[in-house]
Amino acid sequence: MDAETQTLTGKERYKSGVLKYKQMGYWEPDYEPKDTDLIACFRITPQDGVDPVEAAAAVAGESSTATWTVVWTDRLTAAEKYRAKAYRVDPVPNSSDQYFAYIAYDLDLFEPGSIANLTASIIGNVFGFKPLKGLRLEDMRLPTAFVKTFQGPATGIVVERERLDKFGRPLLGATVKPKLGLSGRNYGRVVYEALKGGLDFTKDDENINSQPFMDWRERFLYCMEAVNKAQAATGEIKGTYLNVTAATMEDMYERAEFAAELGSNIVMIDLVIGWTAIQSMAKWARRNNMILHLHRAGHSTYTRQKNHGVSFRVIAKWARLAGVDHIHAGTVVGKLEGDPATTRGYYDVCRNEFTEKRLENGLFFDQPWASLNKMMPVASGGIHAGQMHQLIDLLGEDVVLQFGGGTIGHPMGIAAGATANRVALECMIMARNEGRDIVNEGPDILNEAAKSCTPLKQALDTWKDVTFNYASTDTPDYAVTATAA
Numbered sequence: 001m002d003a004e005t006q007t008l009t010g011k012e013r014y015k016s017g018v019l020k021y022k023q024m025g026y027w028e029p030d031y032e033p034k035d036t037d038l039i040a041c042f043r044i045t046p047q048d049g050v051d052p053v054e055a056a057a058a059v060a061g062e063s064s065t066a067t068w069t070v071v072w073t074d075r076l077t078a079a080e081k082y083r084a085k086a087y088r089v090d091p092v093p094n095s096s097d098q099y100f101a102y103i104a105y106d107l108d109l110f111e112p113g114s115i116a117n118l119t120a121s122i123i124g125n126v127f128g129f130k131p132l133k134g135l136r137l138e139d140m141r142l143p144t145a146f147v148k149t150f151q152g153p154a155t156g157i158v159v160e161r162e163r164l165d166k167f168g169r170p171l172l173g174a175t176v177k178p179k180l181g182l183s184g185r186n187y188g189r190v191v192y193e194a195l196k197g198g199l200d201f202t203k204d205d206e207n208i209n210s211q212p213f214m215d216w217r218e219r220f221l222y223c224m225e226a227v228n229k230a231q232a233a234t235g236e237i238k239g240t241y242l243n244v245t246a247a248t249m250e251d252m253y254e255r256a257e258f259a260a261e262l263g264s265n266i267v268m269i270d271l272v273i274g275w276t277a278i279q280s281m282a283k284w285a286r287r288n289n290m291i292l293h294l295h296r297a298g299h300s301t302y303t304r305q306k307n308h309g310v311s312f313r314v315i316a317k318w319a320r321l322a323g324v325d326h327i328h329a330g331t332v333v334g335k336l337e338g339d340p341a342t343t344r345g346y347y348d349v350c351r352n353e354f355t356e357k358r359l360e361n362g363l364f365f366d367q368p369w370a371s372l373n374k375m376m377p378v379a380s381g382g383i384h385a386g387q388m389h390q391l392i393d394l395l396g397e398d399v400v401l402q403f404g405g406g407t408i409g410h411p412m413g414i415a416a417g418a419t420a421n422r423v424a425l426e427c428m429i430m431a432r433n434e435g436r437d438i439v440n441e442g443p444d445i446l447n448e449a450a451k452s453c454t455p456l457k458q459a460l461d462t463w464k465d466v467t468f469n470y471a472s473t474d475t476p477d478y479a480v481t482a483t484a485a
Ligand SMILES: O=C(COP(=O)(O)O)[C@H](O)[C@H](O)COP(=O)(O)O
Pocket: 175, 177, 205, 206, 295, 296, 297, 328, 329, 330, 331, 335, 336, 378, 379, 380, 381, 382, 383, 402, 403, 404, 405, 406
């Protein structure tokens, strides 16, 4: 080890001036993370000529206690404990300028139960640090001691199924379209048709709040009338995610309380409201026996590119701590970004009791969930009935499959679109339960069912060739056989 890599101590450490972060103690290659440490894995792209180990130490420093120069006031603290420690730097496979840096943080650096505080450290200053061309938070290991300080999902998958009286199959939903412009009354008609036709849920889109064409109260009143009528018509429990996203917490509470007063079983928020607002709404949802749906609006601005930002698997972990019940987590086959292996990792974060490290799915750490409820992943974006076998195979059973265009765009109308999806789902679940190979026989199973279901036949004819085959940007860096880390 050269002198520059060694942590300086005593007078040498505290001489005024600028030391390398490695020398300030932010690089400890022998460090063994404690069970109670938070661990982050960052992808770092150092500027040309910057040593990757110094870059990793700088990330550890700037995301914990350091500044750019030595400060004597460190000596008034338990600085050795509070310094985050970069302890491992691996080159990213198949890349010449990127590295995975592992950094351990002492539990005492964080306020219990606060995503705002966690994120202010881990993604606070450090993403703008000049010696790095790019920085991405790939994954975090949240220790049990930290997980236990959070409420977790307000309702959870098990209780959601019990409240809705729906078991053994994915739930079906649809986003009302067009996203903007419908009046309350016409909006309610879409909800009624879709629910009566066979869906379990409808939902507001991310950008429906309270615009001049439809006040939020109008929407809530007509939507709940539609839910009640559809329940009466079908004898099934139905729901519609009423989006309570608004400019202030006070407005959101007012809208959520009105939704509860009208008997809604679910409300919705957008990721853009921020972590503190999400945690507040999760507490409200638990107090009010409400399922809480999170639409991940805005996430792609920072999750999609591999060289800079925050992986969605980390956002999913924070959302589970924060306490939402549903989270949009990708479809693989639909219109929006979603590599199959990466998406599998997100779904595991939502639904596992314990998420195992699997590098081929982008999961860098074992993650205990300490009995926090599970989140229902939501698959939404450009999917249709003809993909039912692929969706069930890829995403499993505890998932909401959401067909917006794939319900409302049906040639015979919304109720027919909903019926097509419900029949496609039920015939595929029956085939799966009978032990059939749905991946290969899926199209035949659908065509067979379509013989006695005209809406399904029309859906298959309309959308049979629609696929979105583009290369994914966010793919895992390790192959299935990888043993590294
Ligand atoms: O409006 C839609 C889908 O409409 P449609 O079903 O008509 O395509 C949702 O906003 C996206 O699914 C969000 O994306 P994600 O689920 O990836 O966050």
